Amino acid sequence: MSTQTLDRPGTGPAAPAAAARGAAVELRNVSRWYGNVVAVNDVSFTLGPGITGLLGPNGAGKSTLLHMLAGFLAPSAGEVLVDGRAAWKNPEMYRSLGLVPEREAVYPFLSGYEFALMNARLHGMPDPRQAAERAIDIVDLREAMHRRIGGYSKGMRQRAKIAGALVHDPRILLLDEPFNGMDPGQRMHMMELLRGLADQGRTILISSHILEELHHLANNVLVVVAGRLAASGHFREIRRLMTDRPHTFTLRSSDDRRLAAVLMTDPSVKGVELGAGGITLHTNERGGFAQHLPRAARDAGITLYELRPTDESLESVFSYLVKR
């Protein structure tokens, strides 16, 4: 299992200033295990200004990584540094860190404004009311700011959580699955909001188990599989890796034997197996094969009954990345 690092064009113009201050977030050979189970295995990376996506299937160790960055879990081995300071057992580091946890629960008896105010007071802000109102304005929640969070929609609740994380104007923002349960409109709004925050030079880490959520948002993507850093690089590179991998399909048609023979002549097809349940077919170019198949079937006078990808689960996509 090797970690491949692609070029990182996403550092952008804010990079020199960040270099002068040191990386906002740094993991050095970090592992974390629960009893005999290894949740995070020897992960190292650094993050600078801009949005980075933390991608991986559920249970890959994303949450464990984020919890360690947030100072809520001790690394079993290695170092987790936030703003140059150890994250574990160091409450002072929260001065430069804002957290948006995945768990949906927010004190339902508080209004959005009261929640932001509570956060500002606990951060010891000199003028907590002003800080709370500023954060409410950033997330565009002014109209609903005096309503109880218990009555908020998912999108509004998520924005209230972000307002709470922004009251002290942190340099670093960690968001755990911020798009979960949001409708497309709320998602767009959230993306705009996050892009704006990143443009101000903040270091933002967003975890997700869906690659496309990070489209137009995260330049840099870290892929975590089975506790390891499987790949890291530009969003486009990661997506190319994921789509240009070998694909396997199952096909059923009016004449499987003849169709198999026809498909063998297609250069995009790498292998064909004929079985009782139909044809199993391997290709390296999904796009080319998708165009070729209907034409070939029509020309041969064969009717297609079923075309099914057999390995589209996210886990198989990720495990492909790991094996490379």
Place this chain on the structure above:
Amino acid sequence: MRDSVELTLARLAFRQLAGSRRSLWVLALALLPVLLSLLFSGNPGPNDDVTEDYGELYQALIVGVLLPIVSLVVGTSVFGAEVDDGTITYVLGKPVPRWRIVLTRVVVAGLATAMVVAPSAYISGVIALRSQPSAPRVALGMAGAVIAGSFLYCALFVAISLSTRRALVAGLAYVVVWESSLSNTFGGTRALSVRQYTQTFAQSWAGLEASVLNARLELGTALTMAAVVAVLATIHSIRRLQRFEIGEAV
């Protein structure tokens, strides 16, 4: 002042306690001694000593059940509820030293418990002893003792709730097994029993004869041991919270 970290933490903890459904049960439980004292002081038997009768009610129901149960419910939920729903991250993810969080929550839990148990003890005492001239003093002393007991139990139960996921069971085991069963059999356990401290305080502050309450400790011993228990439990809570891990066990 309004913006102080302690007040913010305290307000949050109070609002959480007040909003939980458990609070209703707790309040209902607190009415029980008052109702009982109303009932049996209405028709005292011919040879009854009302002070002794009330002493039994106080000892069995208020100190034996109401105080530990309310403390257990309140003490385990000041952290427990937030740990369960994950909102504890909003408190722990702040540059606030952990000892300030623990002290605030222990004080809030103790206050909340005392606000329920002390009025119950005082009112039921005044009702039951209304024929006695010493009633106000006795009732006040007994209420004062349960206030001290509230803070002691809460310090203990907060420590337990930060030490085990089965805090309710562990706390109940302490109350039922250690304080009730074992204290009756083995005298030595009494020196480590909040219930015994509370009874000793009550006896001494209410100016009662030794026969009324089953207090078997010297006041000095009870005061010293109570202080030791409170300090040790709180230090333990602070150390647990400093190392408190939030994450899913895989």
